[in-house]
Amino acid sequence: MSGSVEVRQFLLRYEGADAGGGMAGVPSQRSSQADAPRVSDDQVRRARLAVAAGATDAEDCAQLLDMLGLVPDETGQVPVQR
Template sequence: MSGSVEVRQFLLRYEGEERGIRYGGVPTQRVGQETPRISDDQVRRARLAVAHGATGVEDCARLLDMLGLTPDESGCPPVQR
């Protein structure tokens, strides 16, 4: 039984390193890589998902604001900056 646990731990460690995640599930800092931009369609779909799961108007507004999906003064949501 301990052999299978060791194999699982090895695979978790190997898969984590391959994706840039250190053992323990903590992501490593991205050096020299640009963060991918969030498209308008992704923002629209995220807003719809939040609205679908919200319990009311105030809950929806609060969740959208917390997630950075509410447009600022320039009309751009913080998630797209």
């Protein structure tokens, strides 16, 4: 349980929410597809590298990439970029 608290505290510090004393770093829910920013090819590449660095083995890496939508579909498009 303390691990999740530590992660939350780290994220709050990283986003700068501790300085404001509120939940300024928490994003609001998007209202439409037009509000959704596009995920760039570079972001996908960096996300794949981060997943690969944290994976325990090739199978773990493949599962994580698939769950996160970072594996191209039949058309070659990455689901996170739709």
